[in-house]
Amino acid sequence: MNISKICCIGAGYVGGPTMAVIAQKCPQIQVKVVDINQARIDAWNSEDLSALPVYEPGLDAIVGEARGRNLFFSSEVDLAIEEADMVFISVNTPTKTYGEGKGQAADLKWIEKCARQIASASKSNKIVVEKSTLPVRTAEAVKDILDNTGNGYKFQILSNPEFLAEGTAVEDLLDPDRVLIGGDTSTEEGLEAIQALVDVYAHWVPSERILSTNVWSSELSKLTANAFLAQRVSSINSLSELCESTEADIYEVSRAIGKDSRIGPKFLQPSVGFGGSCFQKDILNLVYICRSYGLFEVADYWEQVIKINDHQKGRFAKKIIKSLYNTVSGKKITFLGWAFKKDTNDTRESAAIYVADLLLNEGANIYVYDPKVSEDQMYNDIDYLNTRTKVENRRLLQSEFDPYAACKGAHAIAVLTEWDEFRELDWQKIYDQMQKPCQIFDGRNLLDKQKLEKIGFRVYAIGKSS
Ligand SMILES: NC(=O)C1=CN([C@@H]2O[C@H](COP(=O)(O)OP(=O)(O)OC[C@H]3O[C@@H](n4cnc5c(N)ncnc54)[C@H](O)[C@@H]3O)[C@@H](O)[C@H]2O)C=CC1
Numbered sequence: 001m002n003i004s005k006i007c008c009i010g011a012g013y014v015g016g017p018t019m020a021v022i023a024q025k026c027p028q029i030q031v032k033v034v035d036i037n038q039a040r041i042d043a044w045n046s047e048d049l050s051a052l053p054v055y056e057p058g059l060d061a062i063v064g065e066a067r068g069r070n071l072f073f074s075s076e077v078d079l080a081i082e083e084a085d086m087v088f089i090s091v092n093t094p095t096k097t098y099g100e101g102k103g104q105a106a107d108l109k110w111i112e113k114c115a116r117q118i119a120s121a122s123k124s125n126k127i128v129v130e131k132s133t134l135p136v137r138t139a140e141a142v143k144d145i146l147d148n149t150g151n152g153y154k155f156q157i158l159s160n161p162e163f164l165a166e167g168t169a170v171e172d173l174l175d176p177d178r179v180l181i182g183g184d185t186s187t188e189e190g191l192e193a194i195q196a197l198v199d200v201y202a203h204w205v206p207s208e209r210i211l212s213t214n215v216w217s218s219e220l221s222k223l224t225a226n227a228f229l230a231q232r233v234s235s236i237n238s239l240s241e242l243c244e245s246t247e248a249d250i251y252e253v254s255r256a257i258g259k260d261s262r263i264g265p266k267f268l269q270p271s272v273g274f275g276g277s278c279f280q281k282d283i284l285n286l287v288y289i290c291r292s293y294g295l296f297e298v299a300d301y302w303e304q305v306i307k308i309n310d311h312q313k314g315r316f317a318k319k320i321i322k323s324l325y326n327t328v329s330g331k332k333i334t335f336l337g338w339a340f341k342k343d344t345n346d347t348r349e350s351a352a353i354y355v356a357d358l359l360l361n362e363g364a365n366i367y368v369y370d371p372k373v374s375e376d377q378m379y380n381d382i383d384y385l386n387t388r389t390k391v392e393n394r395r396l397l398q399s400e401f402d403p404y405a406a407c408k409g410a411h412a413i414a415v416l417t418e419w420d421e422f423r424e425l426d427w428q429k430i431y432d433q434m435q436k437p438c439q440i441f442d443g444r445n446l447l448d449k450q451k452l453e454k455i456g457f458r459v460y461a462i463g464k465s466s
C-alpha cells in the first residue's frame, strides 16, 4: 500500500518535529499537521522561523525546507483527515486531574475525541497510528470507537510510539536507535498496514532498526522505556545523597559503574531531579495500570522512582535554606534556568518550578534568567500549583532578560537548567556584585567548582561533599 497523504492530529512537541522530518525525508508524501489551537498553528506558519512554537536545534531549517512544499500546518482537522491515507494521533495524554485515577491514570479524553473525529470525518479506509504515549490496550478502545461510530469504512490501528528526547529531537528523529511499530500481526490487512508505515520510515531509517511487534507490546514498551530511563536518574540521584554523607564523589562512582558495559555510561548524570512532560506521567500511568491488574508490589516498585525524584527536588531546596542560615525570607535568590533541560523552551514538570515553590513558601524573592522561557510561562507554571495567589506569585517571582541583572545583589544563585551559556558567564563580575558570602547551588553540576571556589564562592554541587 502506497501512502501519499498523511495527517497528524496534534502540532505539539512531538507532532511538529516528527512530521517535519517525515516531510523532509519523503518529499512525495503530503504531510498535514493539524491542531485545534489556532495560535499554535499560526506560530508554525510564521514567516520568522525563530518564532516556531517549539524550540529545537535544527528544526527551523527542516521546517524552512519542507513547509509549503509537502509540509502544511492547518486548523482544518476534518479536511485533513478526509484527505489522508494515514492519520497519526499525537495529542496530549496528561495525568488525570479529576475522577477515577486522579493523579495517576492518563487522561484519554483527547484521544477519544480524535478517534470520534476520525470516524466521522472519514470517507475512505484509513490507517490510524497512535503516536501519543498510551496505556497498554488503548488501541482496543480506539478501534471500538472507530468501528462503531464511523461511516462503515475500515480502520487499521498501529502503535508507533515516539522515543525522541526534547533538545535533541531532530537528531533523534533523523538517526533513531529504533522505530517501533505495533500492529495486528494476525491478519493480512494488519500486516499490510504495518508494512505501509515501515515503508515511510524506510526512506531514511535502516531496516534493522525498524521493529514490528503486536500492538500491546508496542504500547507497553513505550511506558517501559521511560520508566527504565527515569529509574536510572533516580538511582544515581539517590546515591548522590549518600555520596554527600560519605565523601565518595558521585562522578567517580558514576564513571566507575558506567564503564561496565552491562550498565553503560548514559543517563547517569546526577541532577536536581528529572522533569519533562513524560517521565512522571508515564510512570504514574504504569503504576496505575499495575494496581488495576492487582499487581501491588510491581506498582510500589515503580512508584519509588517518583518518590526519590520528589525527595531530590525537596532536599535541594532545603540545602539552600539551611545554607542561608535557615532563612530565605526577603532574600534575593537567583535561578539560572527554568526549562526542564537545556536546548528546549519546554518547562513541563521542570524541577525549577517545585524548588521555586518551596522557596517561595519561605518568603524568598526569586529572580529567574532562562534564555528560552518567557515570564508568562514561568507565571503559568507557578500559578498552576495553586500554592498562593497570583498576586503573591508576581510579588515574589520575577524574570530577568539579563543574567548579570538577575544575579546582582543576590544572596545565592541556584543552577536549575544546564544551559551551556551559564559556563561562559563572567563569574568574577557576578561575585563582585553579590551579597557575601556568595553561595552557588549547582543543581546540574554544570559549573567549574574549583574555579568558582578560587574566586571566593561557596559551591554546593550534587553528590559532592563540600
Ligand atoms: N514531549 C515529548 O518529548 C514526547 C511526548 N510524547 C507523547 O506524545 C504525545 C504528545 O506530546 P506533546 O507533543 O509533548 O504534547 P503537546 O501538548 O505539545 O501537543 C499536543 C497538541 O495536541 C493538540 N490537540 C489536542 N486535542 C486535539 C484534537 N482533538 N484535535 C486537534 N488537536 C488536538 C493540542 O492543542 C496540542 O497542541 C503525548 O502522549 C506524549 O506523552 C512521546 C515522546 C516524546
Ligand SMILES: O=C(O)[C@H]1O[C@H](OP(=O)(O)OP(=O)(O)OC[C@H]2O[C@@H](n3ccc(=O)[nH]c3=O)[C@H](O)[C@@H]2O)[C@H](O)[C@@H](O)[C@@H]1O
Pocket (backbone or CB within 6 Å): 133, 162, 163, 164, 165, 166, 167, 226, 229, 233, 266, 267, 268, 269, 270, 271, 272, 273, 274, 275, 276, 277, 278, 279, 340, 341
Ligand atoms: O516520552 C518522552 O517524552 C521522552 O522522555 C524522555 O525525553 P525528555 O523528557 O524529552 O528528556 P530526557 O533527556 O530524557 O530528560 C528528562 C529529564 O531527566 C533529566 N536527566 C536526564 C538524564 C540524566 O542522566 N540525568 C537527568 O537528570 C533531564 O535533565 C530532564 O530533566 C526520553 O529520554 C525520551 O526517549 C522519550 O521519548
